[in-house]
Amino acid sequence: MNFYRCTNCNEISINMFNNNSKMLCCxxxxxxxxxxxxxxxxxxxxxxxxxIGNFVTITIGKDEHPMLHVHYISWVILKTDKGIQYKYLNVGDTPIVDFLVGEDEEIINVFAYCTLHLLWSLN
Structure with a gap:
């Protein structure tokens, strides 16, 4: 899974299959x-x-990440061995998201997108 950003409009796209296709925007x-x-x-x-069981809670920041208009976490993606889930966050939200996973579902990675510092991941 690869992430791409348009340098003109800041749109984010995900190439789910790593097929080396060129991603175009604007x-x-x-x-x-x-x-x-x-x-x-x-x-x-x-x-x-x-x-805990089927519930996954993801927190961004040792102390909570700022959630200001110019600097906030706009989304979080949970990647498991069964697929992906994502949650959007807004300015003023708490940078904590919850997901529900299957009993046998294994967490592969977590990605978070900061509007100022871009892409972060668990691994």
Whole structure:
């Protein structure tokens, strides 16, 4: 699963199948987003996962990530061995999302998109 961003309008697209297709938006090729690893930002973007039974709670930030108009988590994706689920967040929301998974479903990765610092992942 690869993520792409339009440098013109900031639209985000996901290539689910890693088939090396060029992703286009605004008549231009989109840039591929790589997982961000700035160490000085790790506290804001630390992805914490808690799974109890079928319930998964994901919190972004060691202390909650800011959710201001110019700097917030706009979405979180949970990738499991069965598929993906996503939740959108808005300015002012708490950066915590809940998902429901199957009993035998294994968490593969979690992705979070920060409007200022771009893409972050659990792995």
């Amino acid at each position: 008549k231009n090729e989109m840039e591929e987003l790589k997982t961000n690893t700035f160490l000085e930002e790790i506290d804001h973007h630390l992805i914490q996962v808690r799974k």
